[in-house]
Amino acid sequence: MSAQIIDGKAFAAGLRARVGEGVAAFHAASGRVPGLAVVLVGEDPASAVYVRSKGKATREAGMQSFEHRLPADVDQDDLLAVIDRLNGDAEVDGILVQLPLPPHIDEQAVITRIDPDKDVDGFHPVNAGRLATGLDGFVPCTPAGCVMLLKDTLGDLSGLDAVVIGRSNIVGKPMAQLLIAESCTVTVAHSRTRDLAGVVARADIVIAAVGRAEMIKGEWLKPGACVIDVGINRTAAGLVGDVDFAGAMSVAGAVTPVPGGVGPMTIACLLRNTLISAHRRAGVPMIETAPNGGER
Numbered sequence: 001m002s003a004q005i006i007d008g009k010a011f012a013a014g015l016r017a018r019v020g021e022g023v024a025a026f027h028a029a030s031g032r033v034p035g036l037a038v039v040l041v042g043e044d045p046a047s048a049v050y051v052r053s054k055g056k057a058t059r060e061a062g063m064q065s066f067e068h069r070l071p072a073d074v075d076q077d078d079l080l081a082v083i084d085r086l087n088g089d090a091e092v093d094g095i096l097v098q099l100p101l102p103p104h105i106d107e108q109a110v111i112t113r114i115d116p117d118k119d120v121d122g123f124h125p126v127n128a129g130r131l132a133t134g135l136d137g138f139v140p141c142t143p144a145g146c147v148m149l150l151k152d153t154l155g156d157l158s159g160l161d162a163v164v165i166g167r168s169n170i171v172g173k174p175m176a177q178l179l180i181a182e183s184c185t186v187t188v189a190h191s192r193t194r195d196l197a198g199v200v201a202r203a204d205i206v207i208a209a210v211g212r213a214e215m216i217k218g219e220w221l222k223p224g225a226c227v228i229d230v231g232i233n234r235t236a237a238g239l240v241g242d243v244d245f246a247g248a249m250s251v252a253g254a255v256t257p258v259p260g261g262v263g264p265m266t267i268a269c270l271l272r273n274t275l276i277s278a279h280r281r282a283g284v285p286m287i288e289t290a291p292n293g294g295e296r
């Protein structure tokens with residue numbers, strides 16, 4: 001038996017095309033073009049690659065891309081001043097500060113400086129609170145993309161047992177919130193979890209967001225489980241996820257590959273959040289472009 005490979009790259013391409021149509025409709029309704037500002041501090045090559053691909057995807061969707069590159073030794077106050085300027089810039093609908101930041105910068109101080117209504121990453125505590133209480137806000141892109149792939153693969157998620165491995169503010173915690181909202185029974189595992197294999201064995205849905213190459217083994221899985229691999233690990237053998245892909249393929253029902261799974265969804269959801277932000281800020285109602293109600 002061999003699992004279905006969930007084609008995140010193809011789903012993301014479709015979503016980006018629908019966002020592009022939404023951008024054209026927004027322009028016709030408001031006369032404005034949505035804009036996304038990305039702030040990159042330092043020269044980390046992986047971060048530079050992400051920022052470049054975000055800029056390209058932004059322009060391909062018909063939106064304006066603003067890039068701000070700051071030196072690795074930038075003063076925190078100078079970085080905060082850039083954010084203040086972007087908060088006040090009417091052309092900017094979304095602000096993303098690429099993480100991680102250099103160690104001398106207080107990441108939380110930077111995130112909380114972003115206007116929550118331009119926080120298209122959904123990392124501001126106001127947006128985390130909105131998500132936790134069921135209010136409209138910005139949902140973090142990676143977990144939002146994971147839910148779209150899950151719904152596209154499984155349909156209704158209600159009542160399913162889900163395990164999220166990882167409890168970070170940017171992936172694990174918001175992922176758990178979204179699965180609760182989908183009426184899953186959610187377990188959150190982390191580095192102190194006892195018997196991770198036993199926890200995973202009960203799950204219909206496994207979300208791996210750990211950052212350890214191929215640590216989730218195929219033989220841990222419940223046969224037929226749906227496995228979403230968020231991990232991005234650079235190894236000598238190339239880019240691999242947190243899941244042992246070959247092992248998972250022989251037990252699971254469906255698996256996301258790395259690359260070509262969750263990563264492209266993150267970027268597509270970032271563009272979608274920027275389009276949502278433009279509509280909210282202009283007071284123009286957005287025409288939902290969901291193919292199956294799977295986008296939220």
Ligand SMILES: NC(=O)C1=CN([C@@H]2O[C@H](COP(=O)(O)OP(=O)(O)OC[C@H]3O[C@@H](n4cnc5c(N)ncnc54)[C@H](OP(=O)(O)O)[C@@H]3O)[C@@H](O)[C@H]2O)C=CC1
Pocket residue numbers: 142165166167168169170171172189190191192193196209210211212230231232233262263264266
């Ligand atoms: N595809 C995409 O678009 C994106 C991919 N990523 C990738 O996802 C992964 C996770 O990212 P992020 O959440 O930021 O990472 P963090 O390092 O912030 O969090 C990792 C989590 O994994 C847990 N963990 C570590 N070791 C173990 C273990 N042995 N067993 C169980 N849990 C463990 C940690 O537990 P504890 O809290 O106890 O320390 C922590 O909660 C990374 O590979 C990252 O590159 C991230 C963002 C977007």
Ligand SMILES: Nc1nc(=O)c2c([nH]1)NC[C@@H]1CN(c3ccc(C(=O)N[C@@H](CCC(=O)O)C(=O)O)cc3)C=[N+]21
Pocket residue numbers: 050096097098099100121141232239258259260261262263264266267
């Ligand atoms: N403020 C902020 N917001 C983020 O959303 C954010 C961030 N900081 N810092 C870094 C992480 C990581 N992240 C990814 C985005 C796309 C891919 C992606 O497109 N990956 C491709 C492969 C890319 C490659 O080959 O390297 C894929 O999986 O197919 C991966 C990872 C966003 N992050």
